[in-house]
Amino acid sequence: MLTDRQLLIFQVIVDDFIQTAQPVGSRTLSKKEEISFSSATIRNEMADLEELGFIEKTHTSSGRIPSEKGYRYYVDHLLSPQKLNQHDIFKVKSIFAERIYELEKIVQRSAKILSELTNYTSIVLGPAVRDNKxxxxxxxxxxxxxxxxxxxxxxxxxxxxxxxxxxxxxxxxxxxxxxxxxxxxxxxxxxxxxxxxxxxxxxxxxxxxxxxxxxxxxxxxxxxxSAYEKLFFGGKTNMLSQPEFHDIEKVKNLMNMIEQEKGIYDLIRKNKAGINIKIGRENNNSAMENCSLITASYSIGTEQLGTIAILGPTRMEYSRVISLLDYISADLSAVLSKLYQNG
Amino acid sequence: MLTDRQLLIFQVIVDDFIQTAQPVGSRTLSKKEEISFSSATIRNEMADLEELGFIEKTHTSSGRIPSEKGYRYYVDHLLSPQKLNQHDIFKVKSIFAERIYELEKIVQRSAKILSELTNYTSIVLGPAVRDNKxxxxxxxxxxxxxxxxxxxxxxxxxxxxxxxxxxxxxxxxxxxxxxxxxxxxxxxxxxxxxxxxxxxxxxxxxxxxxxxxxxxxxxxxxxxxSAYEKLFFGGKTNMLSQPEFHDIEKVKNLMNMIEQEKGIYDLIRKNKAGINIKIGRENNNSAMENCSLITASYSIGTEQLGTIAILGPTRMEYSRVISLLDYISADLSAVLSKLYQNG
DNA sequence: ATTAGCACTCGTGAACAAAGAGTGCTAACA
DNA sequence: TGTTAGCACTCTTTGTTCACGAGTGCTAAT
Structure with missing residues (x-):
């Protein structure tokens, strides 16, 4: 298994790459506060991490970036839930500030706010009408x-x-x-x-x-x-600002999938309750190669109603997005339960 | 005013540029069937056309491209309506082939077909509910x-x-x-x-x-x-295939406007009955700098109901698009009138 | 009035060099 | 034995130069 030092280095690599989108090298790492050993040591550790498949190089003499397997490990073992700040919470609460009673409108607003808070694309699978009476x-x-x-x-x-x-x-x-x-x-x-x-x-x-x-x-x-659930989107164009989408072809692929809705529907539909994370090729969809999808379910009482999701680059702020989704889906469930349960 | 020869040259320039998206030079022109004089002559005429503001160079020694003023002249004076082919007509008719009765659905299908036929983005302003009883x-x-x-x-x-x-x-x-x-x-x-x-x-x-x-x-x-009309889009991503949108920044601007809907609504709303053409900056909208917007209205009886439009690059197949819009809007009006007039 | 010819301009793409960021490896060190 | 300094090497990036081609404008000949 990984040593503590390897873990530390790996974590710093992922965190730095998520922020800068640039491959991170041993020199950069050695300058970080958290890290107190020389660049040579780091190079040795990085060679090991690469052998284990957690990080990769973009070319022979480049810095390292996390691999899909690396992100998966990061998400499964290293993620510390981020505390939302005042502003985030305020924005989320604002979803419910106005007196809106239509389920669909609330859900639509959630999508909008979510995309604004994350700068990624949000997708909400509307309430399943199937189980309504x-x-x-x-x-x-x-x-x-x-x-x-x-x-x-x-x-x-x-x-x-x-x-x-x-x-x-x-x-x-x-x-x-x-x-x-x-x-x-x-x-x-x-x-x-x-x-x-x-x-x-x-x-x-x-x-x-x-x-x-x-x-x-x-x-x-x-x-x-009535059988089909509706999809709502927020921030469809946010992905255009991500450096990994400077390539028009990638943009076209992704946007096409979003426009067709069918592909997205399939991706989002089949998820279990709670938070689900699919990284890159785990989505089994060529247009999603550089993307991760995080979904959360919302419900009325114990009955699962729909799904709320974020689509971003694999280099996504997982911690923040997960916290946000968690928070919003809980809030959403609470408000909806209050409004509609045993009405 | 322009001489016949200038007109001919101008027309060929526009037609060629619309097809190839490349600046067209005197040599290219002299090789065209329609044109029987030397490249030197053409160069002289082009210098005049440029002085008049109908064409421009992209750099000192480049071929010419039509200016916005040029497109305007082309559209106003040189356009010959294109005859639609069998396939086009068949596709248009297919909008009404299924038995659909909802106005909105018909209108939505029109948008989809229109974008498929043109490879541009289609926009349909839904029936104004305001005048409904x-x-x-x-x-x-x-x-x-x-x-x-x-x-x-x-x-x-x-x-x-x-x-x-x-x-x-x-x-x-x-x-x-x-x-x-x-x-x-x-x-x-x-x-x-x-x-x-x-x-x-x-x-x-x-x-x-x-x-x-x-x-x-x-x-x-x-x-x-009920007061606001709904907008329907078709082929939102078609613009990504146009060579003028290889620049991500332009794409972002345009897509943002489309996503926000408000800007589009304003552009489309205020048009008069019949065909309207706005070229580039005539739209008064920075995101539309390289775009033209062609709108047509559809109606029930004499009552104008909504608008159907095509958004494409200024280098658009005006002739084809206008013919299509004309044809579809007439068909749409006819079908709707039959369905809803004095119901 | 038309056109052939020519000098000139500009964009493009290739080739090349220098700089910089990073690596892996070796040898020295604590 | 684990850590680190040092060095040779690789690869990307950036800038420069050069040759080529497409195009122009102008002049002089037809």
Whole structure:
């Protein structure tokens, strides 16, 4: 295993590189306060650290930079949680300062603040509507041919979709449909609606309405949209200021992935509760080669709701970002629980 | 004024530069089919064109590139509308191929297709809800303290907002409020709602409901959101492939503006009906120095609804972009009119 | 009026040198 | 035996020079 001195040197290398983005050499290290031995000694230790795979050179006679394995070790063993300062805390609190009740808005604000505090790109996976319970379904006819179906969940999420009305349906029929739907489906988890719709509601509709199956499909369609969680971003352009992204090709790759959303969604979706850290190629995504992704989950009560994440260069201020994510996700969970639990 | 020969030379310069992004010299020009005089002659003419401000050099002995004034002249006098090919038309038609009824979705698809066809960034200013008429207001209580207000317009736009309920309000009261609101406001333009709310509805509410003015403000708030049009983008990263944006600083400026939306909104909002072209500094925006913005409006019947635009480098394929915008905006208007007029 | 010819300018890319930052290794030291 | 000073070596960076090519403007001939 690593000696104490190796650990110290390694830690200083990582900390310095995170700050300067420059390979750090033995001379630079020997001048640091924490370090009291000569550059030659450091060179020997660095050779060992390199052999172990924790650091690498960019060319034969360059200083060293942490390898992905190095970052992984750093994150797993050396990280000391950073205490947030007054200003950070104030900014985080400001997310909830205004009286906002919509879940989505709160989450969106969180993304914005998070990106401002870190200067990285923040990503928030919106509340999963899947587990929400249906509060109410409404259908509002716009004209003879089209109507709009509106679904309201217990957390106040509203989803709507237009659809074609079957011919010859009258207002009374429509009201009947709505009543049946609410009767049978209110309180059921959104996820289960489709199933219930076809199993329980279909029979009832058939008894009361002509042309019932046209309606049925339209309603099923409407319900389905809700299944996907929304992604919110903050500071999409922050990465452009990072020196590792002076290369347009890298920028293009990354931005393309961000714009497509699908890739990001996959990366963020599958994470477990709590803090997760994926470094560089651990993300299994070529556009993320020089990036790390740190995610944290937020919840209402014990029910995991969504994910909040930071995308930055592998040379990221892990300590600060983790502290921030920890703090924000806890705050977010607390506020949301207070607002929505057993409402 | 310009002689025919100067015009010819100028046109060929612009066309060539638009295609290659390289300054074009007299030798290159003399080899073109359209041009039958020697490079020396061309040099003389170019000197004149430069004196007139239509073209410029990048350095003393470079070829020429069109100036902003040059592009302006080109656009105003030399542009021949390009005939769209089969593939383009097919793609445009595909916007409306699926049965979509939501205005916003159609508009969003248009943005996507437009950016794919041009390889530039497309921007669509969504339908102005301001002129929509109110179809229905609904209020759904979520729990004792909060309720959600939902506004539906005659075009099927749905806007919703959560608000705090006053203490001690019961379901009956709420129903009364909703009835009054729909009674008095249905059919009124969204723009006028606020006014009407305070002038006509307030009195009625006072007669029937305790604590009415808390409700009043909440509802007024909800109504207000609808006033801003939404922006949709397509191909945000396309600009990264343009050679003029190999400079990270320029990219950063432009992307920042796009991310903030406010700047774009201002640029697009104030345009007149039909096609508008703003070249480089005509946009009055430092981030747009190397960009041109072409906008077209779309409408339902005679009522202007929104704007559809292309953001590209000043060295843009004006002819093609204009033809496309013209075609799409006409199609869009036609389809929307059919769907929503006198619904 | 047009064009051939020529001198001149500027950007580009290659080749080269000097400086600086860093390394690895060896030998001396405590 | 662990530490360090010293040195040769490597590689990047920066600046300089040079030759080349693309282009121009001007003059003189057609």
């Amino acid at each position: 249906l509060k109410k379904i409404q259908i509002v006819p716009l004209n003879k041919e089209t109507a709009i179906a509106i679904i309201i969940t217990d957390t106040g999420h509203v989803e709507n979709r237009m659809f074609h009305l079957p011919e010859n349906i009258d207002a009374g029929d429509l009201e009947k449909v709505v009543n049946i739907l609410n009767d049978r489906l209110a309180g059921a988890p959104i996820e289960s609606l489709n199933n219930k719709l076809y199993k329980e509601v279909a029979v009832l509709l058939r008894q009361h309405i002509n042309n019932y199956d046209f309606m049925l499909h339209s309603i099923a369609d409407t319900i389905q949209i | 109110l179809k229905k207001i609904q209020i759904v209580p979520l729990n004792k303290e909060t309720a959600i207000a939902i506004i539906i317009t005659d075009t099927g736009h749905v806007e919703n907002r959560m608000f705090h309920l006053p203490e001690n309000i019961d379901a009956g009261d709420l129903e009364k409020v909703v009835n009054i609101l729909n009674d008095r406001l249905a059919g009124a333009p969204i723009e006028s709602l606020n006014n009407k709310l305070y002038k006509e509805v307030a009195v009625l509410l006072r007669q029937h409901i305790n604590n009415y003015d808390f409700m009043l403000h909440s509802i007024a708030d909800t109504i207000q959101i």
